[in-house]
Amino acid sequence: MSNHSSGHSPGRPPGDAAGDEHLPRTARDLPKDPPRKRARKGAEDPAQDPELGRGSPVGRRLVLGMLGLGAAGVAVGGSMQDRIDSVLASVSAKDPTGVTGLLPGGGGFRFYSVSESIPHRGEDDYRLTIGGLVDRPVSYRLADLRALPQVHLVRDVQCVTGWRVPRTAFSGVRLSTLLDAAGVKSSGTALHFTCFDGVYTESLTLEQARRGDMLVALTMDGKPVTAAHGGPVRLYAAPMYFYKSAKWLSGITVTKDVQPGYWEHYGYDVDGWVGKSNGRHDDPTS
Ligand SMILES: Nc1nc2c(c(=O)[nH]1)N[C@H]1C(S)=C(S)[C@@H](COP(=O)(O)O)O[C@H]1N2
Numbered sequence: 001m002s003n004h005s006s007g008h009s010p011g012r013p014p015g016d017a018a019g020d021e022h023l024p025r026t027a028r029d030l031p032k033d034p035p036r037k038r039a040r041k042g043a044e045d046p047a048q049d050p051e052l053g054r055g056s057p058v059g060r061r062l063v064l065g066m067l068g069l070g071a072a073g074v075a076v077g078g079s080m081q082d083r084i085d086s087v088l089a090s091v092s093a094k095d096p097t098g099v100t101g102l103l104p105g106g107g108g109f110r111f112y113s114v115s116e117s118i119p120h121r122g123e124d125d126y127r128l129t130i131g132g133l134v135d136r137p138v139s140y141r142l143a144d145l146r147a148l149p150q151v152h153l154v155r156d157v158q159c160v161t162g163w164r165v166p167r168t169a170f171s172g173v174r175l176s177t178l179l180d181a182a183g184v185k186s187s188g189t190a191l192h193f194t195c196f197d198g199v200y201t202e203s204l205t206l207e208q209a210r211r212g213d214m215l216v217a218l219t220m221d222g223k224p225v226t227a228a229h230g231g232p233v234r235l236y237a238a239p240m241y242f243y244k245s246a247k248w249l250s251g252i253t254v255t256k257d258v259q260p261g262y263w264e265h266y267g268y269d270v271d272g273w274v275g276k277s278n279g280r281h282d283d284p285t286s
Pocket residue numbers: 051109110111112113114115159160195197200228229230242243244245246247248
């Protein structure tokens with residue numbers, strides 16, 4: 001099996017974080033069926049999970065082998081873990097069983113990525129840019145984000161395909177803090193989020209984004225957000241289904257109108273309130 005740790009797949013140019021384009025670049029990026037069709041059936045059954053049922057099936061033995069490798073990686077740490085991350089990404093992108101979601105230490109989270117590898121950025125090369133309809137465009141490093149006031153939240157996480165992880169801790173900077181610092185122009189009504197996987201996008205209205213429980217998250221469960229969970233920085237939109245919480249966050253653009261995000265082109269609701277959207281009736285998370 002080949003895997004790629006560069007954060008993009010062969011044939012897809014690096015670094016084009018979908019700023020000028022909202023549709024996935026290649027046919028391979030597209031789910032086979034519109035997600036809502038199956039998401040509505042609730043699929044707690046991972047085999048029915050549109051977010052996982054991509055690419056060709058991977059044998060259960062191979063997947064279990066990966067899990068064993070994962071356990072070894074925790075013991076040796078560091079670069080082995082990075083390699084496991086890429087293997088995990090390329091396997092789970094093709095794993096309709098969802099078994100790869102049950103990671104050692106995963107705490108009930110399933111792993112999702114619409115790209116085929118886990119991109120890595122850190123202290124030196126991570127940037128979060130805020131631009132668009134703002135008075136003061138800015139680019140933050142990790143240390144800059146850590147120096148801003150940190151907000152701690154403990155909430156249930158709810159995926160639109162049915163799984164829920166109770167009481168997960170997140171901390172980071174409120175979106176409203178970043179928006180105030182940038183100075184949103186009066187013509188701005190929404191935010192468009194881009195990711196350094198080069199594929200995923202999300203959106204929020206300005207009103208939604210200014211809630212106190214909308215974070216640019218730096219920690220999850222008390223530790224820096226891991227690469228697999230979208231670190232070093234991911235969005236955490238607490239009151240919304242987890243697809244709104246873009247992993248590998250690299251750009252926030254203030255826009256005139258809402259630009260629907262990746263999954264929203266395939267039927268997920270743009271306003272992703274837990275329990276009040278996507279035809280689901282889950283208990284609220286905020
Ligand atoms: N960049 C990016 N962000 C993403 C996704 C993705 O595929 N790529 N998947 C979304 C979905 S559908 C879910 S449920 C959560 C999964 O987060 P986790 O992998 O930390 O469990 O991330 C969301 N953010």
